[in-house]
Amino acid sequence: MMTLPWLDLPLVWAGLLAFAVLAYVVMDGFDLGTGILFAVERGEEDRDVMVNTVAPVWDGNETWLVLGGGGLLAVFPLAYAIIMPALYPTIIAMLLALVFRGVAFEFRFRAITRRARRAWDFAFFGGSVVAALSQGLTLGGLLQGIKVANRAYAGGWWDWLRPFTVLCGISVVVGYALLGACWLVWRTEGDLQARCRRQAATLGIATLALIGVVSLWTPLLNPVFAERWFGWPGIALTAPVPILVLLLAGTFWRGIVLKHHLTPFLCALGIFGLCFVGLGISIFPNIVPPDISIYAAAAPPQSQAFLLVGAVVLIPMILIYTGFAYYVFRGKVVAGTTYH
16 A cells, blocks of 8 residues: 655554544543532532533544554554553553443433432542543653553552552542533533532642642653753743643632633643643653653554555544534533433
């Protein structure tokens, strides 16, 4: 098959997979965040409203996770072969939590007794927390670096468990809760919306504080990270990222104070996007820090070109049906809505 020599295929695929991961984070993030907020929402009717805001889209959001994982296996098989054994505990925990959470999502509406409904509500909350925590631990484990020898993982079962990874896990849980609160501010009304607005304000402060701590800690993990963030000319590229985060934080707070419905959610998404950009700046062109680059981990050019044809068709289709689903189920969700 033609290899498209004029196209930097590993770079194109790295961009596509990065887009898939970011799409999953921002879409399933508010979905998981809605479940996390079950911890502070006691009213059964309001919990039903919270679930029904995500009912039409939650399973479609996870399409991006499948695309990202499948794409990593197909296009960067060496990275997949190293990352999976290094982070098996966190990845398996995430997948099991997502499955358990999906079961709870469906069964909570079919529970006959009040006690059973509460049990499934707790399962929905627990699955959301574990999934978010596992994703943060996975991110932290990747950022802190993976031991590689002879093109294979050379570390132990618990190498991923470090203070930095725990901090990343907590940060993702709090950040997802912020996305969930902002989503509910946009999609609900009345007392539930007012409570979510107050929660969003508190979670916004906590998220920004955690972003600051993680951002200061990350350059200490690797001299290359430190050089890119604080050395010249790297600082000229990286300096706009924290500045833009602060600008979005100011806009977010203004939206909260003025009781805007959509502005806090858009700002929270923007902050997550900028954090993702910062992550890319830190590790690029590596896909397995500190040493395995996208070029070293890539599949043969023929395989990449063949798969790219499918991606060119598949990704627009996913974007179209996702956009259509969000358009159809736009607007406020009120008590008595039965999307489930």
